[in-house]
Amino acid sequence: MTLDDLYATILSRKNAAPDSSWTAQLLAKGPEKCAEKFGEEAVEAIIEAVKGDRAALTSEAADVLYHLLVMLAAREVPLDDVLAELDRRQSQSGLAEKASR
Numbered sequence: 001m002t003l004d005d006l007y008a009t010i011l012s013r014k015n016a017a018p019d020s021s022w023t024a025q026l027l028a029k030g031p032e033k034c035a036e037k038f039g040e041e042a043v044e045a046i047i048e049a050v051k052g053d054r055a056a057l058t059s060e061a062a063d064v065l066y067h068l069l070v071m072l073a074a075r076e077v078p079l080d081d082v083l084a085e086l087d088r089r090q091s092q093s094g095l096a097e098k099a100s101r
């Protein structure tokens with residue numbers, strides 16, 4: 001399973017009947033609800049990270065990634081755009097590294 005695959009599945013749920021899947025149901029509630037769910041899952045992951053429960057953090061991190069992708073899909077932000085932004089930052093940090101040598 002890659003994030004690309006999961007994002008494609010989530011996008012396919014945008015036009016599905018809300019009662020056909022959890023994702024379709026969440027997307028049908030709108031971008032604000034998707035953002036709220038992402039926030040809840042992020043807080044749950046923070047709590048497990050602070051507690052140091054690695055198994056629980058792993059599970060919550062999966063929830064965070066899933067709900068991040070749902071939130072992006074709800075606002076029609078392509079995952080590729082986010083990855084491109086990370087690439088841009090990586091190449092910038094490479095330049096900064098070279099400049100400081």
Ligand SMILES: N=c1c2ncn([C@@H]3O[C@H](COP(=O)(O)OP(=O)(O)OP(=O)(O)O)[C@@H](O)[C@H]3O)c2ncn1[C@@H]1O[C@H](COP(=O)(O)O)[C@@H](O)[C@H]1O
Pocket residue numbers: 006009010013020021022023024062063066
């Ligand atoms: N990765 C996930 C995934 N992670 C979390 N969740 C769901 O997100 C929900 C969040 O958990 P909560 O405890 O907050 O749920 P809840 O308490 O029932 O919800 P609320 O009452 O708070 O609204 C759970 O019902 C989980 O099933 C996910 N639902 C689907 N996927 C994947 O998304 C794809 C599409 O799934 P379907 O929508 O089921 O077709 C598939 O690849 C799935 O594996």
